[in-house]
Each structure stands twice: as structure tokens, then as C-alpha cells.
Amino acid sequence: MPRFSIIVPVFKVQGFLRACLDSVLGQSFADLEVIAVDDCSPDGSGAILDEYAARDPRVKAVHLPENVGLGRARNAGLPHATGDYVLFLDSDDRYTPGLLRAVADRLDATGDPDILVFDHVRTHWWGRGGRSDAAGLLEQAGTRTFTIREHPEYLRLFLVAWNKAYRRDFFLRHGFQYRPGLYEDAPVTYQAMVTAERIACLDRVGVEYRQRRQGAITRTPGRRHFDIFEQYEGLFAFLAGRPGLDWARPLLFERALDHMLFTLARPERVLRGDRKAFYRRIRAFYRKRAPRGFVPPQEARRGEIRLLAVAPFRVHLAVGVLRRASGAAGRRAQQVREAVARRIKRCWYRVQSMRPLDPCLAVYSAGHSRAVNGDPRAIHARAAELAPHIRGVWVVQPDAVGLLPPGTDHVTTGSWRYYRVMARAKYWINNCNWAGDLVKRPGTVHVHTHQGTPLKYMALDLLDRPGARHGTDVRGMLRRSDRWDVSLVANRHSEEIWQRAYPCHFTSLRSGSPRNDVLVRGDAARAARVRDRLGIGPFETVVLYAPTPRDYRKGRHVWRVDLEALTASLGAGHRLLVRLHPSLARHHERALLLRDLHRRGTLTDVTDEPHVEDLMLASDALITDYSALMFDYAHLDRPIVVHADDWAAYLAARGAYFDITAEPPGHVTRTDEELATVFTSGAWRDAESARLRKVFRERFCEYDDGRAAERVVRQVLLGEAPDPAAGGDRAALTIPSAADRSARQPEYS
Incomplete structure (x- = not known):
């Protein structure tokens, strides 16, 4: 008896079927069987199944005489399953490498629970999407097992058949069956979850859930989406026969209403002309199935659920319009507030720029102000030893503050203090360009450290590479680079490239790379x-x-x-x-x-x-x-x-x-x-x-001798002459004057 039985219903997927089957049969964990159910598919899917069955004894092809739909095709595969656990996989999706080994290990670690839930990723036709919204819940569960009564939040896990491994005897003992029609996953998922005595989770992406460009049922509008009501009626009929599950009624009622309202709001599902009838069906379900004393949850959907008890469709529409208008007005007001704040701060920046430069202030930034690392970090550390009178302040993005080393003096981009230190600092030290709205004052010394020796084309050399410079404003980049005074270089190759790719008025300092000291x-x-x-x-x-x-x-x-x-x-x-x-x-x-x-x-x-x-x-x-x-x-x-x-x-x-x-x-x-x-x-x-x-x-590695950071501090921050004992061809540093800069003609157009 195999450990896993994977049931794959198949209908009109000949273009995706091989990838699906290969993702299962190519798993490193091989103790499995595949029951592939041909739901009377009119294309070549059935022949593909027979081909795989002839080649691999773990594959069994089941051919149905008529099309019965996704849910009943899964049911048809169940009698053929002999594994300890049953998994369902849609035939246009696929498993990620190593999934079944991870599932087997987690089942062993948790003592064979009734259900194991794992994660998925949406794979859109234009590229891959992100993890599910439930990733945090899966991670939070760890290796423990639980019941839904103990942790009802796990009812919010994606209600589909293919992100779970069901213990086969548990699934068959309770007689779970998928119903015909759309939304067939919901009743079985909820029945199994509230019935299970032990549920485990695996924080691992197991399924690539394909979002097809065409042909996806959930993106095809029409009356078929009214099937959702029959599906949930079936769920509550199941609960009616199990008094021991009365505790689950309010939870499942709330989840049902959330699902229905979600479906109503999707124009790719419910047509405009059907929305009124769909809403009436939701209200009818509410009146029929609302548990005694039901209180809507404290969530965004709460207002919509309350309306179901008292309000007709026109009120639902009006509230939706008001909510959207309120949201748009709020966003517009926020945009106005932000624009006014930016304008006021720019005025503040201009006022600060009239004050004298602070000769003992240096600002540092690295990685687009998202880190404290690289050459700026090495220079900052050496300056603290050799030039302690020069105070170093790091510029960071607001969302990167938590990554700063403890005790780091910093300002956040766009803040009041940011504009003050940028206006007053004598030294700007960065491995990326500073923001374009900053004006470099006469007397400020801008040290650009770069981010390594260039192999790939940079800046001006990208002009004949439209694919590489897509989204890059080369002219704007060079305007910002015009502010450089000192360009650090580690070898002659870099020096030549920087001068060609950035035709700006700076001095190359053959310092070596401080971060490599x-x-x-x-x-x-x-x-x-x-x-x-x-x-x-x-x-x-x-x-x-x-x-x-x-x-x-x-x-x-x-x-x-x-x-x-x-x-x-x-x-x-x-x-x-x-x-x-x-x-x-x-x-x-x-x-x-x-x-x-x-x-x-x-x-x-x-x-x-x-x-x-x-x-x-x-x-x-x-x-x-x-x-x-x-x-x-x-x-x-x-x-x-x-x-x-x-x-x-x-x-x-x-x-x-x-x-x-x-x-x-x-x-x-x-x-x-x-x-x-x-x-x-x-x-x-x-x-x-x-x-x-x-x-x-x-x-x-020509100019690196382990003293690059010291060389920058001594020559730029302290104004010392080069040390002849350091060796190498190192000329004295000359920082361009404001007059030099204003007289220069642009070298690009």
C-alpha cells in the first residue's frame, strides 16, 4: 500500500497535463500512486493518460463514459485509491520539487493527523505570483496539531481540495463527497476541517496554482456562479445531521456569507444583470441559516453582513457607492496633505541651505538608503577612529530603520531633519546617487564610492541597449552624477570606465575599495x-x-x-x-x-x-x-x-x-x-x-592594500596629502571648485 494516492481529474488540459504528471512522478519521494480520471475529455488528454500508465506502473488511468464535472471526477477516483493519504491535484497545476518528501516527513513528525495543509503559489500566465495570504498561519502552526474548535482562524485557509493531504480512512469514514457544480471544494473543505480531530500544517509552497489566461471557470461570468448557494446548502445539511458540530455553525455561516459577498463583488463572475438576483439569494440564505444570536465578526465585511438582515439590493448598492466615494475622498485628502507637506519641507530645505555648512558633519547612504554597508560603512567606521570630530549621520528609508545597528545616528528620507542635515553637511558619501531634489551647495564634497568593479555596461554606455536601460533615465542619472566631486576607483579598468560612462566633472581617487580592506x-x-x-x-x-x-x-x-x-x-x-x-x-x-x-x-x-x-x-x-x-x-x-x-x-x-x-x-x-x-x-x-x-x-586588485578607507578619510575628510609610502600611482586629490563646475560644458546631449 503506497503512502500517497494522488487523484488527478482531467478535462481539456492536454497542453498542461504532462507538466502536471511529471511534477508528481518526478518527486524525490516515490512511494505513491496516481489515479488520473479522464472526465470524458474531448481532446488528447485520455491518450496522454494511457501513455503514462503504460510507462509507469504507479499511474492508473480511469476513463469515465460521460462528463461528470470536476467534483464527481474526484469522487470517481476515490474507490481506486489505496494509499494512507489521499491528495487531489488539478490537472493544469503542478507540485513543487520535494513537496511529497516534506509532506511525508511532517506526517511522521505529527503522528499521522487527519489533515495536513500546505501552501501554494499562484502562477499567472504572464509570470509567477506570490504566496497565499495564509502563509503566516501555516508558519505559526509549527509542528503541533490542533482542532478548528481550538483555532477557528484556520478556517481562513484557502478552501480548495489540492492544498491538503487527507488521511484516507478519515475521509472515507465520514463519507465526504464532492457535489456537482462550481464551488464544490467549499463544502468538503469545511466538513473535513470541522470534523478533524487533528490538523497539521506545513509551511511550504507545494502547488503551483495556474491562473490560465483563458478558460478559467472562476473568471467566466454567468449563472453557473449561482451554484455557490447549493454548495453551502449541502454544507449546512451535513451539519444538521451532526449535532456535535453545532459549535461550528456560526463560524461556517460567517465564512459562507463572506464567500458569497466576495463572489458578488467580482464582475468576472456575476454579471451586472444578475447581481440583484444573486444578492436576493444571499439574503434568503441569511434568513434561513442564520444561527440564533449570530453576531457578525469585527472585520471589514461586518457592515455588509449586517445589511443582509434588513436592507434590499438598492441599499447595498448605495452603501457600496458611498464606501468607494469615501475611500477615494480619503485617498485624495491624503494626497493633498502629502503634497502640502512636501512643499513646506522644500521651503524648509531652502531656508536651511542659507545657513553655513557644518564642516564637522558627514552624511552617509548605501543601497538606495536601505542599508548600512559597503564602502560608506567602511569609511564611516574609519572616520570614527581618525576623524572623531566629524559626526556621521546615516540616511535611511523609513521602512529600513529597524535594520540599523543599535545606536546609529540616522535620519529618514523626507523628514524635517533629513532636509536639515542634507542642507548643512559638508560631506556627502554614497554608493548610489542622492535624490534628484537635493541641491549640492558650493563647498559640499560629494564622494561617490560605486558598488564594485564594472563588468556590465553602465550609465552612458546603456544608450544603445534599450532592453537594459528600460525604465532608467540616463539623462537624469548623469545630472545627479554631475554632483560628484570624488569618484573612488580600485583599478585602472574602473577609472577608465567611470570616466567614460559618467562624463561628469569629478576627480578619480585611486584609493582602492574601502569595503575590501x-x-x-x-x-x-x-x-x-x-x-x-x-x-x-x-x-x-x-x-x-x-x-x-x-x-x-x-x-x-x-x-x-x-x-x-x-x-x-x-x-x-x-x-x-x-x-x-x-x-x-x-x-x-x-x-x-x-x-x-x-x-x-x-x-x-x-x-x-x-x-x-x-x-x-x-x-x-x-x-x-x-x-x-x-x-x-x-x-x-x-x-x-x-x-x-x-x-x-x-x-x-x-x-x-x-x-x-x-x-x-x-x-x-x-x-x-x-x-x-x-x-x-x-x-x-x-x-x-x-x-x-x-x-x-x-x-x-591593483589599488587595494587594506588601507582604502583610511586613505579616503585622510585625503577627503582631513585634507592630508597622499602617503608616498603607500606605493602605487596615487596623485594628490584635487576637488573641483564651484567655478570649475559652472564653467563646464555638458559632455552629453
């Missing part, structure tokens, strides 16, 4: 602390994987490496750390995949680690594609592998200043198999890898 000097104690904090054993080999975004894949992240396969190829004694670029970290795929793999112990997700230098110190090798992180990592003189599976596409879309596959810092791979072989063969740290790295370091 710790890498050049090395810090074994710091590395050990980081490894200990991340739970890495002293003898584990740590591989850091840091990919970069793709300009030709706007709006969606595609994993370039099979992370599970890579971890398996590394073998025992190795730990894979995955660090995403900030722009990738915002994509839902990060939460959907990395979070799951991290929790299973397959890898360690370090995207949220505040300082990437810690991760580089703690690792033994780097895998990247085209990330500037490789130039920083080279200071450690540790192996680097460049995974360039799409180099031609990347080069065509973004452009690059040199061919990283021809001049790499280590071995180059182009497939998952090649990447695995580099590590299993030991080539990742062979003599050729060391030779390539040596050439790369000589070119790109």
Missing part, C-alpha cells in the same frame, strides 16, 4: 564567528553562490543553477550558501525556493545577511555568473567558478566591458553538469584555477 587584510577570527553563527562546522567546505539579475528577464527571476543538484554534487562535508542580489531578493521565487531548501537543510540562504564581506570571509570558494562580487572575492585569493550558461544572451542584452569567459578568474562552466564536474573532479582548486586567478588579481 577586511578582505585584503584577512580576519580569521571574524570568519570563524560568522561560520559559527551560521551553524557551519569547522571542517566543512563552504561554497558561496551569488548570481546577478538578467535585464532580458524583466519581472521574473529564472534560476540559472539547479540548487538541489548542485548541493548533491558537492557531497558530504560541503555547505552551499546562496546570496541573491537585492533586486532578486524581492522576487517571490526567492521565498518559494530558497526558504524551502533552507529549512530542509539542503543549503543556507544568506540573502538577508547584512554584510557580504562576512560571507566571503567565511567561504572557501565562490560560484557566480557576472556579479561584480567576483572582483571583491579575488582579494581573498580563493577559487572562483564562473557559471556562464547564458553569456551570449547576457552580452547581447546588457553589454560588457570585456569577455569574462575569455578572461575569467577561474574555471568557466555552461551547464549544471559541467558545474558539478568542476567540483567532483577537484578542478575548482587546481593549478589552472590558481593561474587564472593570479592574472585576474593583477589586473583588478
